[in-house]
Amino acid sequence: MKQLAELKNINKKYGKKKVLYDVSLHIKEKQVIAILGENGSGKSTFLRIAAGIERPDSGKILYAFKNMRTGYVPERFPKYLRFTPDEYLHYIGKINGIPEAILEQRISLLLRRFQLDKWSNRRINELSKGNIQKVGIIQAILQQPELLILDEPLSGLDISAQQELLSIISELKEQKTTVLLTYHEASIFEGIVDQTYYIRDGRLAEEMLTEKQGMKLIETKGFIDSDVEEWKEVLYSEKREDRLLLYVSSKNSNQILMRVLKSGGSIESVNSTDVNN
Numbered sequence: 001m002k003q004l005a006e007l008k009n010i011n012k013k014y015g016k017k018k019v020l021y022d023v024s025l026h027i028k029e030k031q032v033i034a035i036l037g038e039n040g041s042g043k044s045t046f047l048r049i050a051a052g053i054e055r056p057d058s059g060k061i062l063y064a065f066k067n068m069r070t071g072y073v074p075e076r077f078p079k080y081l082r083f084t085p086d087e088y089l090h091y092i093g094k095i096n097g098i099p100e101a102i103l104e105q106r107i108s109l110l111l112r113r114f115q116l117d118k119w120s121n122r123r124i125n126e127l128s129k130g131n132i133q134k135v136g137i138i139q140a141i142l143q144q145p146e147l148l149i150l151d152e153p154l155s156g157l158d159i160s161a162q163q164e165l166l167s168i169i170s171e172l173k174e175q176k177t178t179v180l181l182t183y184h185e186a187s188i189f190e191g192i193v194d195q196t197y198y199i200r201d202g203r204l205a206e207e208m209l210t211e212k213q214g215m216k217l218i219e220t221k222g223f224i225d226s227d228v229e230e231w232k233e234v235l236y237s238e239k240r241e242d243r244l245l246l247y248v249s250s251k252n253s254n255q256i257l258m259r260v261l262k263s264g265g266s267i268e269s270v271n272s273t274d275v276n277n
């Protein structure tokens with residue numbers, strides 16, 4: 001697997017407060033990497049540095065090639081923008097040199113996927129928090145980045161937008177994009193994350209990666225595929241009221257999530273589990 005970027009011995013402090021101590025991370029292509037940690041642990045700082053938006057006090061960021069396309073969604077996307085989503089996305093696309101015809105196509109597809117098309121001619125500063133967040137996500141994926149950095153992207157998104165984002169991330173990953181993201185509560189991302197790192201006391205715990213060995217419990221709803229018993233990746237399934245619970249090996253959970261979404265089902269939750277308990 002090729003390396004896409006490397007953060008080497010990053011240190012960062014604000015005033016006297018040291019936030020990151022000598023943090024290093026190898027970022028390989030086609031990976032989904034979660035950076036987790038408590039409030040104030042330095043996740044957003046780390047992501048801003050990885051995105052090249054903030055400079056570390058010392059340390060280096062090495063990218064595998066020049067002019068790497070990097071998409072970044074901040075924790076809070078600016079809400080004071082007086083543009084409409086349509087104007088703003090065209091503007092961002094032009095800055096990034098996307099040809100007009102392709103840009104037009106991508107913007108209308110993404111607006112539709114996030115059910116934002118009906119808001120596309122309202123000013124961003126008049127939109128709801130979740131719809132503003134969607135504009136933030138679309139501007140970051142518009143240029144089909146090689147590195148996509150998402151700081152708590154689920155915040156404010158309804159379940160259908162969360163699922164759309166999940167399926168877009170899976171598609172981007174197939175096209176070689178690496179995704180670096182952070183989230184708080186157990187999230188629907190758990191099924192597609194390849195590696196999990198924790199920031200504690202300013203240090204990145206490199207050892208704590210989630211190798212895809214365990215089991216995942218995927219809770220689905222509105223799922224109409226009756227052949228689920230025959231899916232070889234599903235180890236066990238159980239009906240509970242309007243839900244269908246699928247137990248799958250973690251390494252197959254990404255495929256299953258996609259298959260459920262493509263079959264018109266929705267994903268209510270994804271959790272790690274240990275069937276031996």
Ligand SMILES: Nc1ncnc2c1ncn2[C@@H]1O[C@H](COP(=O)(O)OP(=O)(O)OP(=O)(O)O)[C@@H](O)[C@H]1O
Nearest residue numbers: 014017019037038039040041042043044045046075
């Ligand atoms: N621009 C800044 N100026 C001063 N202090 C800052 C700045 N940005 C972050 N900090 C401080 O650095 C520490 C880490 O903040 P950061 O936002 O990176 O944490 P986080 O893990 O993303 O938190 P949360 O989960 O609450 O979003 C905090 O103590 C914060 O107050």
